[in-house]
Amino acid sequence: MLYGYGGTILYVDLTSGNIRKEPLTKEMAEKYIGGEGFALRLAIDNIPVNVDPLSPDAPIIIGGPALGGTFAPPSGKVSWVMKFTLPADETGKCLIGSAKAGSANFPVAMKQAGYDAIVVKGKADKLSYLKISDDEVEICDAGEYRGRSPGEVTTALRRKHGMGVGVAAIGISGERGVRWSLAFQDSQGSIGRHGTGAIFGSKNLKAICISGTKGIKVAEPDKFMQKATEMYNGLRNHPATPLMQQAGYTAFMSVFENTLSQGNWPVHKLGFLHDAPGADTYIHRITADACCPMGCKCCLVVPRGPNKGRRTHIHALQVAVLSDRLEIDDPSQAVDLLTEYNEAGLCGTTFMGMADWLSRLYAEGKVSKETIGFEMKRDVESYWKLLDLIIRREGIGDILAEGHMAISEHLGVDVREDTVGIGIAKGCHPNYDGRFTTLDPLRFIYFVCPRPNHAGYHDITTVPSDVPHWPMPLQSIRDNYSKGAVLADELESAFEPVPYYGPGFNLGLATIINERNGTLYNAWGTCSIFPTISASFVGDMNELWRYASGIDKDMGDLVECADRIYNIYRYLNAREGFGRKYDWVEAWFTPRMTPTGPVPLMDYYRTRVLSKDDVNRLLDDYYQARGWDIKTGNPTKEKLREYGVSV
Numbered sequence: 058m059l060y061g062y063g064g065t066i067l068y069v070d071l072t073s074g075n076i077r078k079e080p081l082t083k084e085m086a087e088k089y090i091g092g093e094g095f096a097l098r099l100a101i102d103n104i105p106v107n108v109d110p111l112s113p114d115a116p117i118i119i120g121g122p123a124l125g126g127t128f129a130p131p132s133g134k135v136s137w138v139m140k141f142t143l144p145a146d147e148t149g150k151c152l153i154g155s156a157k158a159g160s161a162n163f164p165v166a167m168k169q170a171g172y173d174a175i176v177v178k179g180k181a182d183k184l185s186y187l188k189i190s191d192d193e194v195e196i197c198d199a200g201e202y203r204g205r206s207p208g209e210v211t212t213a214l215r216r217k218h219g220m221g222v223g224v225a226a227i228g229i230s231g232e233r234g235v236r237w238s239l240a241f242q243d244s245q246g247s248i249g250r251h252g253t254g255a256i257f258g259s260k261n262l263k264a265i266c267i268s269g270t271k272g273i274k275v276a277e278p279d280k281f282m283q284k285a286t287e288m289y290n291g292l293r294n295h296p297a298t299p300l301m302q303q304a305g306y307t308a309f310m311s312v313f314e315n316t317l318s319q320g321n322w323p324v325h326k327l328g329f330l331h332d333a334p335g336a337d338t339y340i341h342r343i344t345a346d347a348c349c350p351m352g353c354k355c356c357l358v359v360p361r362g363p364n365k366g367r368r369t370h371i372h373a374l375q376v377a378v379l380s381d382r383l384e385i386d387d388p389s390q391a392v393d394l395l396t397e398y399n400e401a402g403l404c405g406t407t408f409m410g411m412a413d414w415l416s417r418l419y420a421e422g423k424v425s426k427e428t429i430g431f432e433m434k435r436d437v438e439s440y441w442k443l444l445d446l447i448i449r450r451e452g453i454g455d456i457l458a459e460g461h462m463a464i465s466e467h468l469g470v471d472v473r474e475d476t477v478g479i480g481i482a483k484g485c486h487p488n489y490d491g492r493f494t495t496l497d498p499l500r501f502i503y504f505v506c507p508r509p510n511h512a513g514y515h516d517i518t519t520v521p522s523d524v525p526h527w528p529m530p531l532q533s534i535r536d537n538y539s540k541g542a543v544l545a546d547e548l549e550s551a552f553e554p555v556p557y558y559g560p561g562f563n564l565g566l567a568t569i570i571n572e573r574n575g576t577l578y579n580a581w582g583t584c585s586i587f588p589t590i591s592a593s594f595v596g597d598m599n600e601l602w603r604y605a606s607g608i609d610k611d612m613g614d615l616v617e618c619a620d621r622i623y624n625i626y627r628y629l630n631a632r633e634g635f636g637r638k639y640d641w642v643e644a645w646f647t648p649r650m651t652p653t654g655p656v657p658l659m660d661y662y663r664t665r666v667l668s669k670d671d672v673n674r675l676l677d678d679y680y681q682a683r684g685w686d687i688k689t690g691n692p693t694k695e696k697l698r699e700y701g702v703s704v
C-alpha cells in the first residue's frame with residue numbers, strides 16, 4: 058500500500074458515463090509527489106495537442122494535495138489543470154494552465170474518498186453534477202441548479218449530501234461560456250482566471266460533489282503527529298495570526314497599499330479599508346483552508362441597500378482594489394458589485410480591468426455610446442449595466458465575454474497597448490502591476506510562467522512596501538532563499554548581481570528557486586504564504602511528507618522533482634505553440650503616471666530603470682539556467698528526456 062495517498066486515479070467520461078480507476082503507482086508518487094505534479098503529468102497523455110478547450114475531448118484534471126486529508130498544516134490546495142479558454146493573442150491560441158484553489162472540504166474529501174487525481178472529460182447530455190462518494194461515482198441531474206450561483210449550489214448540495222462534502226461549482230457565466238468565468242472550490246477558493254467556468258459549462262457540468270470516509274494512513278504516525286502539531290502551534294502562535302483571524306489580508310492593507318494600487322490617480326482609496334470605521338460591517342467572517350490555523354479569506358456581506366445581507370466569499374483585498382481601480386467611493390457599493398460578479402462566477406480582476414479600460418476609452422472619445430450601448434461613465438451605475446450585459450451575453454457584453462482579444466478586434470483598439478491599465482500577460486491581466494511592485498521574482502514569473510499567476514509563488518520579496526523592513530535586507534532574502542529548494546552552488550549564482558538588473562541578486566536565477574518552491578508547495582498542497590513570513594519552509598513540508606508517505610528525499614531529489622514538474626508544464630505549452638515571444642508584458646515598459654511623477658519598471662531595490670534589453674538578458678539567464686533553448690524559451694528534447702518525457 059502507498060502511505061499518505063488515496064491510492065487511485067479516477068477517470069470519468071461524461072459522454073458515455075464510463076468510469077475507470079487506475080492504481081496510483083509508487084513511481085508516480087516518487088517522481089511527481091502529488092497535486093500539480095500529478096495533474097501536469099496526466100495532462101501529457103490526456104490533453105490532446107491543439108484541442109479546442111471547449112470540446113468534450115478537453116479534460117479537467119484535478120490533482121489532490123499530497124498531504125491532503127491528513128493533519129498537515131495547511132494542506133488545502135488542489136491543482137486544476139486544463140486548457141483554458143481565454144485566447145492569449147489574436148491567433149486564438151489558448152494556454153494549458155495549472156490553477157490552484159484552497160478550501161476546507163474538497164481537498165480532504167477527495168483524498169479520503171481514495172483519489173489522488175481525477176480526470177473528467179466528455180459532455181453530459183443535460184446539466185449535471187458529478188457525485189463521488191468513496192467508490193461510488195454517479196452523474197446526477199443538476200437541472201434544479203441551473204442559473205444558481207456557486208455559493209447557492211454548494212449550500213444546496215451540502216444540504217442534500219451532508220455538510221462535509223466538497224463542492225466545486227460554477228455560476229451562470231460558466232453555463233453561458235464566458236471565457237473568463239471561474240469555478241469555485243467550496244465557494245471559498247476561485248479556480249483559475251481563464252475560463253474554468255466555461256469549461257465546466259461546455260461539459261454540462263454544474264458541479265463536482267465529493268465525500269470520503271476512508272481516511273489516510275500515514276507511514277510514521279507518531280513522528281507525523283509530532284511534527285504536524287509543532288508546525289500547527291508555530292503557525293497559531295505566529296504574530297500575524299491574530300490579525301489575519303480578525304480581518305484576513307485586510308489587516309495588512311497598509312503594507313499592501315502601494316503595490317496593490319491600480320493607479321486611477323488622483324483617486325486612491327486603498328487606505329480606507331483599515332482606516333474607515335465600518336469595514337467590520339461587510340467582513341462577515343474569516344475563513345481558512347484545510348488545517349490552516351491562520352486564515353486569510355473572507356465571507357463578505359453587503360451592508361446596505363437593496364441587496365443588504367447578500368453574502369459572498371472573496372479576499373477582502375478585492376474590495377480595496379475594485380474601489381481604487383474603478384473609483385468607487387462607498388465600500389458598500391463595491392461589496393455589492395463584487396458580490397454580483399463573484400456569484401455569477403466571473404473573474405473580478407478581468408471585469409474591473411475591462412470596465413476600467415472601456416470607461417477610459419469612452420471618456421477619451423475612442424468608443425461611442427452606440428458601440429457600448431449606453432453612456433459609459435466612471436460610476437457604479439455604468440459598471441452594473443456593463444456587468445449585466447456580460448452576464449446576459451448581450452450587445453457589447455457578448456463580445457467582452459469572449460475576452461480581451463475579441464473586444465480589441467471589435468473596437469479596433471489593442472488592449473495590450475494600454476499603458477495606463479495594469480498590463481496584459483498572455484491574454485489576461487496579471488494580478489499586480491510590476492511598475493508599482495518592482496520587477497521582483499514574483500512579477501518576473503508573470504513573464505515566464507505558462508499561466509501568469511501568483512498562486513504558490515509568493516516569496517519574501519513580495520512582502521511589500523511601506524513597512525520599516527522593506528525592501529527586505531539582502532541578507533534576509535538570502536537566508537530565506539537558502540531554506541528553499543536550492544543547491545549550494547545555485548544559491549551563490551542567484552545572489553551574484555548582474556549589471557542589467559540591480560544590486561543583490563540575479564533575477565532570472567532567483568526566480569527559478571521561487572518557482573521550484575511554489576511547484577513543491579503546489580504538489581504537497583500547502584501554502585506559499587508561510588515561507589514569506591518565515592513560518593515554515595520546504596524542509597518542514599518535506600519532513601512531514603516523509604513521515605506521511607515513507608518517501609525519503611534529500612534536497613537534490615526535491616530539486617529534481619520540482620524541475621521535472623515545471624519542465625512538463627512548459628513542454629505542455631510549447632507543444633501548443635507558446636514560447637519566448639509570449640513571455641512579455643509590453644505595457645510595463647512605459648512608466649505609469651502618478652501625481653508624484655512617473656513610475657517606471659525597476660529592479661527590486663529601485664536603483665535602475667529596466668529597459669527591454671535588460672529584461673531580455675534576464676530572460677536569457679533564466680532560460681539558460683533552466684537548460685532550455687534560449688531562442689525558443691522552451692525545454693530541449695534532451696532536457697525532457699532527462700526527466701523521462703519522450704517527445
Ligand code: SF4
Nearest residue numbers: 345346349352353584
Ligand atoms: S493563509 Fe494560506 S492556507 Fe491559510 S487560508 Fe490563506 S491561502 Fe489558505
